[in-house]
Structure formats: structure tokens, C-alpha cells
Amino acid sequence: MLSCGRFGRILCAVTGIIFVQCAANGQSLPNLFPFPNATGLLETYNTAGDSVSLSGPFFQSLGTNGRSCVSCHRPAQGWSISSDEVKLRFELTYGKDPLFRTVDGSNCGETVDTSTLAGRRKAYSLLLDRALIRIQRQVPDNAEFNVVSVVNSYGCSDSSTLSLYRRPLPTTNLRFLSTLMWDGRESSPQAGTQKITFATNPGDLLADLAHQAIDATDIHAQGSAPLTEEQQKDIVDFEMGLVTAQAFDYQAGP
Numbered sequence: 001m002l003s004c005g006r007f008g009r010i011l012c013a014v015t016g017i018i019f020v021q022c023a024a025n026g027q028s029l030p031n032l033f034p035f036p037n038a039t040g041l042l043e044t045y046n047t048a049g050d051s052v053s054l055s056g057p058f059f060q061s062l063g064t065n066g067r068s069c070v071s072c073h074r075p076a077q078g079w080s081i082s083s084d085e086v087k088l089r090f091e092l093t094y095g096k097d098p099l100f101r102t103v104d105g106s107n108c109g110e111t112v113d114t115s116t117l118a119g120r121r122k123a124y125s126l127l128l129d130r131a132l133i134r135i136q137r138q139v140p141d142n143a144e145f146n147v148v149s150v151v152n153s154y155g156c157s158d159s160s161t162l163s164l165y166r167r168p169l170p171t172t173n174l175r176f177l178s179t180l181m182w183d184g185r186e187s188s189p190q191a192g193t194q195k196i197t198f199a200t201n202p203g204d205l206l207a208d209l210a211h212q213a214i215d216a217t218d219i220h221a222q223g224s225a226p227l228t229e230e231q232q233k234d235i236v237d238f239e240m241g242l243v244t245a246q247a248f249d250y251q252a253g254p
């Protein structure tokens with residue numbers, strides 16, 4: 001039995017960095033390219049072609065803070081992020097990669113000092129240690145509960161706008177979704193999107209994903225203009241083509 005542990009984690013993070021270089025050069029990833037991780041190999045297959053193109057709008061800065069979808073949805077990390085890779089990205093860029101933005105990357109945005117390296121390390125500790133993004137949600141007017149008080153050791157203790165800390169969900173294997181986002185808000189009539197049902201699928205899912213791409217650009221990338229219909233379609237087509245699995249496990253085999 002092979003034991004990978006720390007070495008595997010570092011290798012995995014380094015492979016991710018190599019990938020970023022490829023993306024910067026507008027290259028593509030061969031189908032089933034094996035990304036090592038702590039327990040084996042992870043592979044992605046694009047059902048819409050023989051490679052995964054790294055140059056579409058998913059990989060472009062569409063807002064104002066330098067982020068793109070791939071800042072938080074990375075092929076080598078199962079199209080999410082991992083704490084190991086985030087830490088390496090922080091060290092390589094002194095905490096200045098666009099992932100590190102106070103809008104939702106810092107523990108709280110109100111009072112953080114990001115002018116020094118030590119300040120950034122403290123401000124982004126939940127992102128570094130747990131790969132968490134701060135998602136701010138208003139308590140709905142018709143909520144069946146009251147928020148009496150919030151005690152958040154990082155600040156952000158507002159009880160009408162709640163700060164929830166969430167790992168990015170993978171942007172792959174999406175054809176299997178029956179809800180979108182951790183709280184289902186991008187597939188919910190209460191939030192102005194469509195419920196995903198057996199009868200209306202895949203039209204409902206495609207519409208919800210297009211809507212989600214607009215919101216992601218608006219919020220995470222601090223977009224100043226909505227995505228065009230063509231950009232939305234490119235992103236949704238790209239996401240819908242991806243299928244990802246742990247293809248090899250050091251203990252279980254292929």
C-alpha cells in the first residue's frame with residue numbers, strides 16, 4: 001500500500017499551480033488528465049470535446065477585482081478549492097492572488113487590515129485553514145425564525161445580514177443536480193429562480209446555472225456589468241460538459 005500524506009498534498013497543490021500556468025497561456029487540459037491528490041488520482045472528462053479548454057469565460061476576469069470562476073473552482077481540486085492549494089497560492093503571491101479579496105475572502109470585511117503580509121494572513125485565516133468563503137445572506141422578510149443575536153469572533157456579527165462560511169461547491173457533475181448552492185437559493189422560486197424537477201429538466205437546470213453565473217460574477221468578482229447571453233451560455237455549456245471522479249485510489253485501486 002502506498003502512503004501519500006503530506007507529500008501527496010504538496011504534489012497536488014503544485015500540479016494545481018502548473019495548471020494555472022497552462023490556463024494563463026490559454027491552453028487546454030487533455031481529457032482524463034490525472035491530477036494527484038492525497039489519496040490517488042482525480043480525472044475530469046469533457047463530454048463536449050476531447051480536451052478541457054482553459055480559455056473560455058470561466059477562465060476570464062469578468063468583473064473588477066481580477067477574479068475569475070477558476071479562482072475558486074479549480075480542476076486539480078475537484079473544481080473547488082482546498083486549504084493546501086490556497087495556502088500555497090498565498091505563499092507564492094504573498095497573499096495577493098485575486099482569491100484574496102476582502103469582499104468575501106476575508107473572515108470579515110469591516111475592519112481588516114490587509115496592508116501587510118501578517119495582516120493578510122490573519123484576515124484570510126478561514127480561507128487559508130479551511131478554504132471557506134464568506135457568503136452574506138439577508139434574513140428573509142417572511143422567515144419563520146428570528147435571529148436574536150450573533151456572536152462571531154471575526155466581527156460580522158450583524159443579525160440581519162448573516163455571514164455564512166462555505167466551501168465552493170464543485171462546478172462539475174452538474175447534470176446530476178436537483179438543487180443549486182448549499183441552501184438551494186439558485187433553484188428556488190422564493191429566490192426568483194426555478195425549481196429543478198424531473199419533468200422540466202434540463203431546461204430548469206440550464207436556466208438556473210445561467211442565472212447563477214450572473215450572480216457569481218456580480219458578487220465574487222464585483223462585476224460592474226451583467227454577463228452577456230453568450231458569456232452565460234459559454235459558461236453553462238462548459239460546466240455541463242464536465243464529469244469528474246477519483247479515478248485511482250492508493251488503497252482501492254482503479
Ligand code: HEC
Nearest residue numbers: 068069072133135166167168169180181182213216217220
Ligand atoms: C470567491 C470564490 C468564488 C468564485 C470566484 C466563484 N465561485 Fe462559484 N461558488 C463559490 C462558493 C463559496 C459556492 C457555494 C456558495 C453557497 O452555496 O452559498 C459556489 C457555488 C457555485 C455553484 C453551485 C454548484 C452546486 O452544486 O450547487 C456553481 C455552479 C458555481 N459556483 C459556478 C461559478 C461560476 C460560473 C463562477 C464564475 C462566474 C463562480 N462560480 C465563481 C465560490 C466562488
